[in-house]
Amino acid sequence: xxxxxxxxxxxxxxxxxxxxxxxxxxxxxxxxxxxxxxxxxxxxxxxxxxxxxxxxxxxxxxxxxxxxxxxxxxxxxxxxxxxxxxxxxxxxxxxxxxxxxxxxxxxxxxxxxx
Amino acid sequence: xxxxxxxxxxxxxxxxxxxxxxxxxxxxxxxxxxxxxxxxxxxxxxxxxxxxxxxxxxxxxxxxxxxxxxxxxxxxxxxxxxxxxxxxxxxxxxxxxxxxxxxxxxxxxxxxxx
Numbered sequence: 001x002x003x004x005x006x007x008x009x010x011x012x013x014x015x016x017x018x019x020x021x022x023x024x025x026x027x028x029x030x031x032x033x034x035x036x037x038x039x040x041x042x043x044x045x046x047x048x049x050x051x052x053x054x055x056x057x058x059x060x061x062x063x064x065x066x067x068x069x070x071x072x073x074x075x076x077x078x079x080x081x082x083x084x085x086x087x088x089x090x091x092x093x094x095x096x097x098x099x100x101x102x103x104x105x106x107x108x109x110x111x112x113x114x
Numbered sequence: 115x116x117x118x119x120x121x122x123x124x125x126x127x128x129x130x131x132x133x134x135x136x137x138x139x140x141x142x143x144x145x146x147x148x149x150x151x152x153x154x155x156x157x158x159x160x161x162x163x164x165x166x167x168x169x170x171x172x173x174x175x176x177x178x179x180x181x182x183x184x185x186x187x188x189x190x191x192x193x194x195x196x197x198x199x200x201x202x203x204x205x206x207x208x209x210x211x212x213x214x215x216x217x218x219x220x221x222x223x224x225x226x227x228x
Binding site: 036042043045094101107 | 118120145147149154155156157158159162169170205207211213214216217218219220221222224
């Protein structure tokens with residue numbers, strides 16, 4: 001079975017500071033990994049995805065994530081936080097085998113202080 | 115293409131009533147997923163379709179829930195005899211069946227059972 005764990009339900013940063021949102025996965029085979037963002041009362045929007053090509057993946061809005069197999073991690077980073085980055089962020093895993101159903105973590109709420 | 119659309123965006127119903135939600139996926143996507151999301155949680159998988167076939171259902175999908183996707187296009191999710199515990203955001207997503215592709219989400223239907 002596949003799963004993801006997002007460490008920290010809330011992360012608070014100052015505007016301009018580094019953003020680091022953590023995601024660890026569990027999968028019996030090398031998975032496909034995704035980060036989504038959700039604004040209040042909205043659906044989920046894809047930020048970036050890892051599909052076994054480059055381990056450092058660049059996404060929209062200046063976000064990037066690095067796949068580290070040895071650490072089973074796929075942490076999301078952004079060098080400089082903006083007020084508009086305040087939202088809920090979800091890590092998701094999708095196995096390359098079987099039904100390919102995306103499984104989501106519980107989410108991390110990013111709070112950006114002026 | 116206008117993306118995944120869901121209708122209605124909000125629904126308030128009395129306990130015991132039946133409700134039905136509709137999802138229109140991206141037209142070329144043959145996979146359609148339903149998820150449920152409660153406050154402070156990530157999306158939880160309910161069921162998915164490949165074309166018109168419902169291929170998997172979660173244990174979360176009780177007998178009061180039923181989903182259809184006639185002709186492999188739009189889908190409906192019906193909840194019979196609603197309970198207060200059914201209050202949640204119901205998210206629909208669609209994707210291609212190809213490995214590594216991401217799911218695209220609608221804006222969700224927020225259900226409140228009073």
